[in-house]
Amino acid sequence: MELGLVTSGEALASVDALLPKLIEAKVGSRIAAQDPTVWGPAAEAESSIRLGWVNPFEAAGKLIPAILELRDELQKENLTRVVLCGMGGSSLAPEVIAAHDEVDLVICDTTDPSMVKQIVETDLERTVVVVSSKSGSTVETDSQRRAFTAAFQAAGIDPATRLVLVTDPGSPMDNPEGVRAVFNADPNVGGRYSALTAFGLVPSGLAGADIEALVEESGLINDVLASDDEDNLALHLGAAMATAGRDKLLIACVGDALPGFGDWAEQLIAESTGKDGKGVLPVAAHVDAPELKNLPADVVPLFVYDELPEEIDEETTGVHFSAPLGTAFMIFEYATAVAGYLLGISPFDQPDVEAAKVAARSMLEAPAAAEPDAVDGSVQLFGTTASTLDAALAELTAKLPEDGYFAIQAYLNRTSDNELQELRDLFAEKTGRPVTFGWGPRFLHSTGQYHKGGPAQGVFLQITADHQDDLEIPDRPYSFGSLITAQAIGDGAVLSDAEHNRPVLRVNLTDRAAGIAALLEAAK
Numbered sequence: 001m002e003l004g005l006v007t008s009g010e011a012l013a014s015v016d017a018l019l020p021k022l023i024e025a026k027v028g029s030r031i032a033a034q035d036p037t038v039w040g041p042a043a044e045a046e047s048s049i050r051l052g053w054v055n056p057f058e059a060a061g062k063l064i065p066a067i068l069e070l071r072d073e074l075q076k077e078n079l080t081r082v083v084l085c086g087m088g089g090s091s092l093a094p095e096v097i098a099a100h101d102e103v104d105l106v107i108c109d110t111t112d113p114s115m116v117k118q119i120v121e122t123d124l125e126r127t128v129v130v131v132s133s134k135s136g137s138t139v140e141t142d143s144q145r146r147a148f149t150a151a152f153q154a155a156g157i158d159p160a161t162r163l164v165l166v167t168d169p170g171s172p173m174d175n176p177e178g179v180r181a182v183f184n185a186d187p188n189v190g191g192r193y194s195a196l197t198a199f200g201l202v203p204s205g206l207a208g209a210d211i212e213a214l215v216e217e218s219g220l221i222n223d224v225l226a227s228d229d230e231d232n233l234a235l236h237l238g239a240a241m242a243t244a245g246r247d248k249l250l251i252a253c254v255g256d257a258l259p260g261f262g263d264w265a266e267q268l269i270a271e272s273t274g275k276d277g278k279g280v281l282p283v284a285a286h287v288d289a290p291e292l293k294n295l296p297a298d299v300v301p302l303f304v305y306d307e308l309p310e311e312i313d314e315e316t317t318g319v320h321f322s323a324p325l326g327t328a329f330m331i332f333e334y335a336t337a338v339a340g341y342l343l344g345i346s347p348f349d350q351p352d353v354e355a356a357k358v359a360a361r362s363m364l365e366a367p368a369a370a371e372p373d374a375v376d377g378s379v380q381l382f383g384t385t386a387s388t389l390d391a392a393l394a395e396l397t398a399k400l401p402e403d404g405y406f407a408i409q410a411y412l413n414r415t416s417d418n419e420l421q422e423l424r425d426l427f428a429e430k431t432g433r434p435v436t437f438g439w440g441p442r443f444l445h446s447t448g449q450y451h452k453g454g455p456a457q458g459v460f461l462q463i464t465a466d467h468q469d470d471l472e473i474p475d476r477p478y479s480f481g482s483l484i485t486a487q488a489i490g491d492g493a494v495l496s497d498a499e500h501n502r503p504v505l506r507v508n509l510t511d512r513a514a515g516i517a518a519l520l521e522a523a524k
């Protein structure tokens with residue numbers, strides 16, 4: 001893949017206006033030198049422990065031989081199915097790396113009982129499970145680990161031969177007892193910037209990805225990214241992200257270019273910029289997205305190519321990007337940090353993520369069985385004055401502000417309920433506004449920060465379901481089914497509370513298949 005970045009229209013105007021300022025303030029070289037003062041005094045404490053990602057090379061060089069050695073060992077034992085349990089920054093990068101190299105890595109980033117079951121009950125005899133968590137205390141990851149440990153034991157397999165941990169040194173998970181290996185990551189790198197640390201490299205490397213090539217690619221333009229001149233692509237991309245009046249970035253991969261990259265970039269940009277009522281809303285979409293046919297005035301489209309097209313219309317607003325995956329990770333990380341500087345926010349914290357976790361915990365401790373406001377066939381409606389699904393969706397859509405976006409949050413099984421993703425385009429068509437689609441609880445660790453901390457522009461459609469075939473979480477007083485429901489209700493409660501005041505409609509499907517069909521029909 002060739003390396004290139006071209007901006008056009010208003011994105012180009014933004015680059016022209018902001019580049020001289022970025023160069024004058026030496027933003028590129030200061031980030032490369034890990035200068036924590038770039039984002040101002042309020043951000044300094046966090047920045048001073050979060051800039052390790054600008055130089056991942058030495059640590060990666062030491063780590064890779066150990067990963068390859070373990071991979072060989074596992075292969076000799078015919079342990080060829082690699083599952084990764086982890087959320088947000090602990091799973092999005094390895095998912096992209098594996099997809100890019102076309103190696104199988106099964107991602108378990110859910111609490112949907114049907115999906116956890118599907119993953120836990122498949123081919124256990126040849127499965128090795130990587131459990132990744134920087135903090136070592138993420139409830140989803142801990143629950144998935146418990147489910148796998150119990151499943152191995154039930155199958156007469158010693159979990160100590162099958163569990164591999166990736167975590168920060170000293171975290172509650174950093175314990176070699178009862179596991180095959182523990183890989184420590186660099187604590188000075190936050191989750192969403194950790195693609196080239198143990199979090200990105202261990203699971204994808206064990207699954208067979210060419211992690212040496214990836215790390216090599218990531219160093220290709222190190223000097224360019226550290227420079228204070230017009231050739232620094234990250235300054236261009238950061239300035240394009242901060243285009244005035246266009247605070248939404250629609251990401252579309254063209255053809256086979258970097259599959260899944262939009263989902264990774266979405267977490268990086270949403271969690272890094274969406275706070276203090278500001279932010280860039282990333283919209284992971286595709287080249288046929290309705291938004292691109294009739295571009296809303298507040299959206300910058302960003303196209304990711306294998307190779308840049310020969311001709312790019314200079315007038316039409318857009319960002320056109322092409323890079324090898326390792327290089328792309330680095331450019332986007334730098335660019336997001338640059339956008340943070342331009343927006344005047346700290347790109348390394350996620351102040352609003354915790355609120356949803358707290359609300360979910362209190363739901364689990366004292367479950368409140370709320371009565372639906374209305375029932376329409378197999379769909380229960382919560383948070384509406386309407387009595388039918390059609391009317392409830394119309395009521396929600398009517399609350400969209402002019403500069404608003406429609407957010408769909410599906411707390412379902414992203415493998416077997418995948419057709420639900422069609423809702424994204426249907427609502428984009430219907431509303432003429434950008435639409436984000438997130439699988440819960442996965443998105444809580446990604447765009448979840450922006451939805452609560454960014455500009456108050458979103459309206460929210462939560463989709464939950466009853467769990468006929470639930471799964472217990474060993475040694476926990478709640479099941480996966482009650483956990484995922486608590487996570488949805490908890491996040492909905494925070495979104496709609498007095499502080500955030502976002503419109504939220506929850507539809508609960510008492511029958512999944514019939515409910516999904518009804519939703520798709522209603523969205524047309």
Ligand SMILES: O=P(O)(O)OC[C@H]1O[C@H](O)[C@H](O)[C@@H](O)[C@@H]1O
Nearest residue numbers: 088089090133134135138191445
């Ligand atoms: O790696 P972990 O500590 O389990 O964290 C996983 C995710 O959790 C939180 O939601 C953070 O907001 C994310 O940035 C992080 O990637």
